[in-house]
Amino acid sequence: MISGIILYSVAIVLTITSFFKDRGRTKKALLKSFNLFKNILPDVLSIMFFVGLSLAILTPELISSLIGESSGSLGILLSTVVGSVAIVPSFVVFPLGSTLVQNGAGLPQVAAFMSSLMAVGFVTLPMESKLFGRKFAYLRNASGAVMSVIFAYIIWGVMI
Amino acid sequence: MKTLKKYRIFLLLLTGLILLTLLAPTTGKNAFRLAGNSIMDMLSLLPPVLVLVGLLDVWVPKEVMMKYMGNGSGFRGIFFSLLLGFVAAGPLYISFPVATLLIKKGAALRYVVFFIGVWTTAKLPVFIYELTSFGYEFTAIHIIFGLTFYYFVGMAFEKIFAEKPIAIEE
Numbered sequence: 223m224i225s226g227i228i229l230y231s232v233a234i235v236l237t238i239t240s241f242f243k244d245r246g247r248t249k250k251a252l253l254k255s256f257n258l259f260k261n262i263l264p265d266v267l268s269i270m271f272f273v274g275l276s277l278a279i280l281t282p283e284l285i286s287s288l289i290g291e292s293s294g295s296l297g298i299l300l301s302t303v304v305g306s307v308a309i310v311p312s313f314v315v316f317p318l319g320s321t322l323v324q325n326g327a328g329l330p331q332v333a334a335f336m337s338s339l340m341a342v343g344f345v346t347l348p349m350e351s352k353l354f355g356r357k358f359a360y361l362r363n364a365s366g367a368v369m370s371v372i373f374a375y376i377i378w379g380v381m382i
Numbered sequence: 383m384k385t386l387k388k389y390r391i392f393l394l395l396l397t398g399l400i401l402l403t404l405l406a407p408t409t410g411k412n413a414f415r416l417a418g419n420s421i422m423d424m425l426s427l428l429p430p431v432l433v434l435v436g437l438l439d440v441w442v443p444k445e446v447m448m449k450y451m452g453n454g455s456g457f458r459g460i461f462f463s464l465l466l467g468f469v470a471a472g473p474l475y476i477s478f479p480v481a482t483l484l485i486k487k488g489a490a491l492r493y494v495v496f497f498i499g500v501w502t503t504a505k506l507p508v509f510i511y512e513l514t515s516f517g518y519e520f521t522a523i524h525i526i527f528g529l530t531f532y533y534f535v536g537m538a539f540e541k542i543f544a545e546k547p548i549a550i551e552e
Contacts, residue, residue, distance in 0.1 A: 373527055
């Protein structure tokens with residue numbers, strides 16, 4: 223919410239400044255912004271609905287039962303997959319993770335889950351492919367998944 | 383027809399949600415409410431970010447971007463990708479239009495990938511949540527490992543895409 227207010231203020235002030243400096247350019251800039259918005263809106267709306275679905279279906283109890291403390295490597299794999307498919311708002315990720323640990327999920331598994339939630343998105347893949355090309359999108363998401371798994375094993379080795 | 387095709391995934395999800403609501407009213411209603419909240423969040427972040435992207439596009443010359451984040455910008459490139467990703471607000475998809483602008487303006491791919499990496503591991507608002515919920519050791523491992531990893535991923539991407547650079551549509 224606060225980030226939103228800051229962002230809107232900065233955007234409005236800069237647009238006004240730009241307008242006084244050069245009307246034509248400002249018009250061009252806003253037209254570009256609008257076209258970008260129009261282009262990504264369908265994908266963004268799908269993402270929003272998927273967030274709703276993810277949060278409603280994946281209750282902390284359900285996830286904790288899948289990735290308990292004794293779930294080991296299979297649990298890490300499973301939580302990376304679930305984290306890659308689901309999308310939740312970023313400020314929900316860590317509070318959700320700590321609820322999971324309290325409900326009996328293992329720390330390395332939760333680490334993989336949270337990391338892949340933030341770095342990998344099956345649902346954002348179409349949008350990412352459209353903007354950067356398919357190869358880039360798949361490789362970037364794959365590297366995010368690899369990062370999440372390695373991170374989980376480091377946590378396992380160091381903190382457990 | 384074209385519009386319909388663009389929205390087909392959205393319509394599919396909407397149908398799924400309606401079906402869910404018919405089968406399991408509580409879960410379905412909850413999903414709708416959460417989707418509504420997410421749309422409000424999106425509206426508080428995405429439009430101003432896109433306006434900023436548009437303004438940067440017309441005002442920042444390519445040479446300036448290349449100086450700060452281009453090939454051979456060295457430490458400056460790392461610093462600016464860190465800064466941009468660190469002050470980021472919002473989910474990953476908001477970083478995409480910013481990243482396309484960076485590519486268009488001649489930033490090195492290494493720093494663009496690193497910037498997205500920073501966005502996914504060390505955003506300031508999320509960082510604070512991480513620290514309070516999981517403590518120093520966990521957070522330090524996550525951020526130090528994550529950033530190092532994505533820096534090398536960025537270097538690898540630069541090699542992979544050296545022959546056929548990513549083209550950004552207008």
